[in-house]
């Protein structure tokens with residue numbers, strides 16, 4: 165971008181999460197000014213954006229953080245009024261499906277009502293930004309068809325899935341009723357070395373690395389029959405950005421289109437350290453869920469056709485990259 169142009173401005177909710185941090189990297193790279201909304205807590209967790217926060221040429225120049233929360237409409241409105249963003253990426257929410265069975269009310273409060281509150285704030289803004297809501301394959305729950313696309317009926321089977329279904333449909337209502345430029349990125353599982361440690365892929369790669377280092381003996385998991393469509397997170401945030409550059413707002417399934425079992429991921433992760441997962445993995449009923457989505461595999465052809473986007477990192481590459489990162493991190497902490 166030429167330096168005389170005014171840079172585009174983006175606001176990101178959930179900037180300290182996996183996707184928020186990769187999106188920030190990508191938007192800064194594209195010349196944006198980025199404002200992130202972070203929750204105030206006694207210990208601020210922002211490890212994923214520390215490389216940006218600690219860089220004085222970036223933080224305070226092209227990246228700014230603001231304290232707010234999805235249940236604090238007044239402060240969000242104030243931030244949006246002050247920053248006047250061109251694009252708003254709404255990535256925040258309680259994102260752990262298993263945890264949503266334990267804390268369904270707060271999951272719905274943040275993930276469902278938090279999205280509606282944002283839409284209501286946007287409704288009154290004099291200059292309304294383009295809006296992206298990160299949806300989830302969990303809205304499909306136990307679908308009758310595989311792969312799923314943008315028209316597949318929502319049949320969620322977890323509180324998280326129900327909350328995301330509400331938010332996804334509400335985005336459509338605001339798009340259709342009030343002319344919002346609002347999009348749903350219906351994301352299938354997407355992983356990376358920045359993935360939270362309670363998600364199964366990261367739990368496995370950290371487990372494989374720790375077992376290889378001799379600091380852990382066994383790895384306890386839940387449903388080994390689980391199958392998912394696992395992609396690489398930085399590719400998904402690129403698709404989110406492309407969604408907001410289109411002339412029309414629309415919903416897009418973001419997925420690899422390939423269904424893998426947990427056993428495939430285990431094999432790839434333990435292969436990376438030359439071990440056989442069957443010697444180390446045990447099932448612990450504590451990690452089984454009251455209900456688990458099945459048959460989740462996405463059909464990304466709409467994204468391919470319109471956005472020119474496809475997921476390219478394979479499951480084996482992903483698992484290897486994550487294990488190598490975890491090995492390095494463990495070596496560094498010893």
Ligand code: GDP
Pocket residue numbers: 260261262353362363364365367384385386387388390391392426451453456457
């Ligand atoms: P999700 O698809 O968003 O729920 O992502 P997760 O990574 O949390 O879970 C993916 C799948 O792995 C689900 O079907 C889980 O039931 C299954 N799974 C099996 N063992 C575990 C475990 O120990 N932790 C988690 N998080 N998931 C597990």
